[in-house]
Amino acid sequence: MKREKRHEPDLALHIEDLTVAYEGKPVLWDIDVNIPPGVMAAVIGPNGAGKSTLIKTVLGLVKPTAGHICIHGYPPRQALKRVAYVPQRSAVDWDFPTTVVDVVMMGRYGHLGWFRWPGKRERRRAMDALSAVGMEAFANRQINQLSGGQQQRVFLARAMVQDADVLFLDEPMAGVDATTEKAVVALLQELRDQGKTIIVVHHDLQTVRDYFDWLVILNVRVVAQGPIPEVYTGENLRKAYGGRIALLDPDSSGETPDAVPREVVN
Amino acid sequence: MMQAFLGDPMAMILLTGALVATSGALLGTFLVLQRQSMLSDAISHSIVFGIVVVWLLTHAQSGPLQIAGAALTGVLTVFLTEMVARTRRVKRDAAIGLVFPALFAAGVLLLNLYARDIHIDSHTVLLGEIGFVWLDTMPLAGFEVPQAVVWMSVATLVNLGFVLACYKELKLASFDWQLAAALGLAPTLMFYLLLGLTSVTAVAAFDAVGAVLFIAFVIVPPATAYLLTDRLSLMLLLAVLVGVASTLCGYPLAVRLDVSIGGTMASMTGVFLLLAFLLSPRYGVLGHWRNRRVKYSG
Numbered sequence A: 001m002k003r004e005k006r007h008e009p010d011l012a013l014h015i016e017d018l019t020v021a022y023e024g025k026p027v028l029w030d031i032d033v034n035i036p037p038g039v040m041a042a043v044i045g046p047n048g049a050g051k052s053t054l055i056k057t058v059l060g061l062v063k064p065t066a067g068h069i070c071i072h073g074y075p076p077r078q079a080l081k082r083v084a085y086v087p088q089r090s091a092v093d094w095d096f097p098t099t100v101v102d103v104v105m106m107g108r109y110g111h112l113g114w115f116r117w118p119g120k121r122e123r124r125r126a127m128d129a130l131s132a133v134g135m136e137a138f139a140n141r142q143i144n145q146l147s148g149g150q151q152q153r154v155f156l157a158r159a160m161v162q163d164a165d166v167l168f169l170d171e172p173m174a175g176v177d178a179t180t181e182k183a184v185v186a187l188l189q190e191l192r193d194q195g196k197t198i199i200v201v202h203h204d205l206q207t208v209r210d211y212f213d214w215l216v217i218l219n220v221r222v223v224a225q226g227p228i229p230e231v232y233t234g235e236n237l238r239k240a241y242g243g244r245i246a247l248l249d250p251d252s253s254g255e256t257p258d259a260v261p262r263e264v265v266n
Numbered sequence B: 001m002m003q004a005f006l007g008d009p010m011a012m013i014l015l016t017g018a019l020v021a022t023s024g025a026l027l028g029t030f031l032v033l034q035r036q037s038m039l040s041d042a043i044s045h046s047i048v049f050g051i052v053v054v055w056l057l058t059h060a061q062s063g064p065l066q067i068a069g070a071a072l073t074g075v076l077t078v079f080l081t082e083m084v085a086r087t088r089r090v091k092r093d094a095a096i097g098l099v100f101p102a103l104f105a106a107g108v109l110l111l112n113l114y115a116r117d118i119h120i121d122s123h124t125v126l127l128g129e130i131g132f133v134w135l136d137t138m139p140l141a142g143f144e145v146p147q148a149v150v151w152m153s154v155a156t157l158v159n160l161g162f163v164l165a166c167y168k169e170l171k172l173a174s175f176d177w178q179l180a181a182a183l184g185l186a187p188t189l190m191f192y193l194l195l196g197l198t199s200v201t202a203v204a205a206f207d208a209v210g211a212v213l214f215i216a217f218v219i220v221p222p223a224t225a226y227l228l229t230d231r232l233s234l235m236l237l238l239a240v241l242v243g244v245a246s247t248l249c250g251y252p253l254a255v256r257l258d259v260s261i262g263g264t265m266a267s268m269t270g271v272f273l274l275l276a277f278l279l280s281p282r283y284g285v286l287g288h289w290r291n292r293r294v295k296y297s298g
Helices: A051-058 A076-082 A100-112 A120-132 A148-160 A178-193 A205-211 A234-244 B002-007 B009-033 B037-058 B064-086 B092-114 B122-127 B130-135 B147-165 B167-175 B177-182 B187-226 B232-257 B261-279 B285-297
Strands: A013-022 A025-035 A040-044 A066-071 A083-086 A166-170 A197-201 A214-219 A221-227 A245-247 A259-261 B137-140 B143-146
Touching: A013 A051, A025 A051, A025 A066, A025 A214, A025 A221, A040 A051, A040 A178, A040 A205, A051 A066, A051 A166, A051 A197, A066 A076, A076 A083, A076 A100, A083 A148, A083 B177, A100 A120, A100 A148, A100 B167, A120 A148, A148 A166, A148 A178, A166 A178, A178 A197, A178 A205, A214 A234, A221 A234, B002 B009, B002 B143, B009 B037, B009 B130, B009 B147, B009 B167, B009 B187, B009 B232, B009 B261, B037 B064, B037 B092, B037 B187, B064 B092, B064 B187, B122 B187, B130 B143, B130 B147, B130 B187, B130 B261, B137 B147, B143 B147, B147 B167, B147 B187, B167 B177, B167 B187, B177 B187, B187 B232, B187 B261, B232 B261, B261 B285
Parallel strands: A040 A197, A040 A214, A083 A166, A166 A197
Antiparallel strands: A013 A025, A013 A066, A214 A221, A245 A259, B137 B143
């Protein structure tokens, strides 16, 4: 047996001194993030704060300039199967000639390994996941016939069949109907209750307190992180969003305000 | 009997055409879906540079060395394009347009300066001459087999093997590059393999159909199939069928009209595309019109 050398094994996600730059311009500057297992965490911040870049760096899609990342104590390359990713819906071509159940089966490709074709087992797993998100009736539909909310459910089903410990979702609530948003949140909370760690790039400040129990506020640097009650404060939000935030509740000098960032309102 | 078949000009012309169509459509399907069709244009032009350089160094006009050299040129084209695009001073489509004419021009210049005796001239570079493929033979297993048939068969088998072995990897890389990367299924490697094989196939097909007509066989049949089906596997199959049907229809038409055989075969791919565009049940103009009527009449 090879002796395992794990760094910070008790954290679902551990990021230390991470800097990411495009063309010499820092998008993330010297950030440290620690997220314990079994929480549902939101990553919020203004446009250009580096939220998507953070997730893409963790997944190895973007190369960091400096710093290191551990998932359950393993470097990302050794943790490929522990991590699932739900990209923004616009990241793929929905006119691609394929069916709903095919897209969900893609979540099993990593476990299948190179050259092996997906078979009955993968199809069964995909159908189970489609039932869980209420989409089994759409299994054989062409994907360009789906609404935005249905696309999001399919993506979620695909992430579920990956059997990952940590799920990253990039703005899963963007542009979906209210019913889908509720269904997605309920499913994610169920996964969290099973012990999985859910990390969501989120854009709607008004729902942060209702949906999540952990929060990372980002604006190139980490503004604040921790359990929602400690971190979701007017002071922290103002620090991150600056003048672009309109606090609906300006009298209460900061504790848990209803905040609407202006860029979302526009 | 076998030798009679291999010595029959018409059979060899049709076989060569069908092999070019098959090998082209197998790769073209993924290029079209990845929105990289025009890279096949760039590759099929810049390999002229590779062909001339290999000829100058080794005097090999065909065979493995020629194919390897030109394939490297194809991959070099893509690599240079990505490099120019990555500077972000030039957009990616413009980068393609900067790189391949430079290599193509260099190839033509070298051809004019040092290689006047080589079998290719500016006419065959563009159109090839599929009508003469049966003349240029090589011995194989006791038979005299046209070189074009031998090398196109190899290219077709390699492409088929690649698509069958890496079907799911190619599919995922085409549909969701980020997930492919996150799962460790190397979409960038798949991309370069795909383009490397496109170069190899372009070289093998070069004598038969030339640089420009090759593009027609890579892009048009998959674009036609895309209009006809919602399944990737069916799209591959239909693309191959459309390509092969184009060669089979194109030959008699060319003989009848006394025009370029390769050109007529390529034109037929365009005819099939037009038919699919008009008549496809779901995505065609007619289907669209009918669906709307059904929708609004009820």
